[in-house]
Amino acid sequence: MKYEKLAKEIIENVGGRENINSVVHCITRLRFKLKDESKANTEVLKDMDDVVTVMKSAGQYQVVIGNQVPDVYKAVVEVGGFSSNAPVEEESGDTNLFNRFIDVISSIFTPILGVLAATGMIKGLNALFVALGWLDTTSGTYQILNAVGDSLFYFFPIFLGYTAIKKFGGSPFIGMAIGAALVYPALSGVTAGEPLYTLFSGTIFESPVFITFLGIPVILMSYASSVIPIILAAFFAAKVENGFKKVVPDVVKAFVVPFATLLVVVPVTFMLIGPIATWAGQLLGQGTMFIFNLSPIIAGLFIGGLWQVFVIFGLHWGLVPIAINNLAVQGSDPILGMMFAASFAQIGAVLAVYLKIKNQKLKTLSVPAFISGIFGVTEPAIYGITLPLKKPFIMSCIGGAVGGAILGFAKSSLFMVGGLGIFGIPTYIHPTEGLNFAFWAVLVSITVAFIIGFVLTYLFGLSKEKTAADAPSPKVVVQKDEALLVGNQIVASPMQGVVKELSELEDAAFSSGALGKGVAIEPTEGKLYAPVSGTVTALFSTKHAVGITADSGAEILIHIGMNTVQLNGKHFTAHVEQGAQIEKGQLLIEFDIEAIKQAGYEVVTPVVITDTEKYTNVNTTTDKKIKWGEPLISLEV
Structure with a gap:
């Protein structure tokens, strides 16, 4: 499978299979519903070659892939073992109403957008051919192309019945059956004769009644191409179906539950849900046109x-x-x-x-x-x-x-x-x-x-x-230094200050390169930030040094000051623990520069790559001053 490796990495970095409530896709992005977004390694995902970026919006964790998203989605579903018919778990209590609305709408419409666009394109081209005089509306070619173009939109309730009830946790084929009933062609001919009587005479809701169900009047509407009636009916059907599942014995559940659900939902939809939803849709259409015309x-x-x-x-x-x-x-x-x-x-x-x-x-x-x-x-x-x-x-x-x-x-x-x-x-x-x-x-x-x-x-x-040639490029930290452009793994500066060569340090272990290649910083601010996303693999009890293993695999040692181990943690405050997962830019340690100097210690801080031997080149910035977050070291594999 072409995208199996990418799918595994995406699932791992959104917090694992157990952190995913659901996943769908649109034209360019995977849309995850995560139980806990804080477990996702956003920076790692952004740095992947096949990921454009990551967005968090409307209660969704969106991984933007690009044109290959359908294939990547299939790989994610297969690798993660997700069931295409699995109901979406309930939202957490802190998800606001607007986010839930956006999530419902996107989940219902996203799966059919491709086919909806395709049939619309065919219908549009057919109209263009007629306008240019290339086709006549009576020709067989026009009629067949028009049938293809109208196919999905005319029978929209059937398709939306599938996606909507699936979103609400019901059986997709029950939703399709409800949608098919709404566009059943035989019912459209019932309105040809004289009505039995008229409801709501003299109001905007005036409706002739041509048929009844068990003596109850049925207001027939045209549900072809409709949207709101089937979505509301699917929501109602999911609730009814799940209610029947709780009381119907397992031995007959496979056919009794659909039988009972359809027998309840379809008549209620024709008598109540459909007319109310249709009127609401008409008012919504008139309202938007009124605002537009202002x-x-x-x-x-x-x-x-x-x-x-x-x-x-x-x-x-x-x-x-x-x-x-x-x-x-x-x-x-x-x-x-x-x-x-x-x-x-x-x-x-x-x-x-x-x-x-x-x-x-x-x-x-x-x-x-x-x-x-x-x-x-x-x-x-x-x-x-x-x-x-x-x-x-x-x-x-x-x-x-x-x-x-x-x-x-x-x-x-x-x-x-x-x-x-x-x-x-x-x-x-x-x-x-x-x-x-x-x-x-x-x-x-x-x-x-x-x-x-x-x-x-x-x-x-x-x-x-x-x-200029060294302008920032996408998915790469802003580069100020030509020396850093050759590397394919960037280690950002963990602090603000003046850059020095390791050879300038008095400590032989660092200056000789025995601990690894890197660079030193004379800090001007007492804050140490994570230079990469990864794991805190070592945090000394004296809080003066931290070891980090980047998600890319690089091993980084940051040692605040020279011989500061003798301060026994005084003037240092750690904001993480050993073993913690960290994101690039996260505050790790605060330290009091003046107090450390008054105690007789230097604060110059080496940043070294301890597994230097893995890389063909370890390139360091040539800038003399640096701010935290700016590129400090690049690693060439």
Whole structure:
């Protein structure tokens, strides 16, 4: 299995199999629900070659992989022994309502996004072919392509029935059966005749009744492409099913539980859940359109400018169900429509970085990031290029805002869920008007967004030091020193101070290199931080020295002062214990510089790699002054 090793390392560094409640994936990232996020080794994960970055948002621990995430996800599921039908464990009490909502929505929609985008792309291309006169709506080719394009969205309740009830801890096939009942074609013909009577006459909820169930009126709705009814029905069904499981004998449970669940849930859904949820969806659609119509331009500025920020923190999931509901209720959606230009602003910024920056690694990474961004997958561009450089990301947000404002001004809307990037263009074709003004505004918006992202980044997004050959590159600590660029394992400075050669020390064990190669620091602040993520393998009772084994395997000794062992721990305060797992940048020891000096001891601190023989080169900084967290030593294997 290609990604077996990576999967094992990811599972290990999110705290192990026992720390994982659930894992799903979206287009570029693994989304873990962890029991205890503090057990995850975030810095180790970020340093992995096949991991772009790690995000913590909306109650999820997100490991960003990139385009290979489906294959990595399969490996994680197989290596971890996760059951694809296992119910998600209950959230901890400190998870807020918003985080739980985002988690539910992402878990329900994520598994079907790929197919939803694919069918939408087919439908969009079909509409484009008709608009260009290449196909006629009466042709067999058009009808077959339209059937493929409509297949998932028309029967959406069946697919959502599977993913929703699975999220709520029920049996997926029961959820599918409920969804299938909602779109059962024979019921749609019942409304052809005269109604038996009308409920709620004279109100916005006025509903003709054509059939009853055990004498109880049933308000028939059109549930094709609907979202809210099936999600609520699946939630109810999971509760009912689990209730029956507790009372039905095991010998007949396999068929009696589904029988009883469907017999209860389907009629209740038709009589109560479905109509109420449909009315709620209609009100939600009208409400969002009302807000949008108050000021489409401001709405476009807001959504277009902040969309990439929403994606980073997972907040975009709050808008996805609203947009899909609008498509089902209104036939179009401007909400997701206004974010379309953001990805093009992002790749404009990436192109500017590629053309202007001298750092060869950044140049190399910019090419695949740009290509992915063309097709709407912008995580490699965001996390690998623009966000680490800061200003290019801001410039891309400005481009996205202007593009969104243009879309808002033209009231451009999506008419189907389709692909991302250039594959999303056909989804803006009006089903009856074809290539109208709103469609051409889409092309203008993405062009303008791209140009703004490119020009602003090229002119103002990169300072002189960022365009130099030693500019920071993704997944590598910011480099100030050419000597450190050759190493592939970085040890950061554990303290702030003046850098000295080991040979300058009076202690022969350090100055001779007998204890290992490294460098010394004359501290100007009495704080010692972890130079790497790893384990405290030695902490002297006198607290003057600490041994660390990095997650990469490097063994590091840090000795605060010369002969300070004789202070017996006086003037030292340890914040960790031996055996503790530590993260890079964590405060390990505090010490009183002046008190140690007054006691007659030097505070110069050697930082040495005790297993030097494992490395072909141990490179140390040539800077004379250093701050904690800056690169101090690089190790070349």
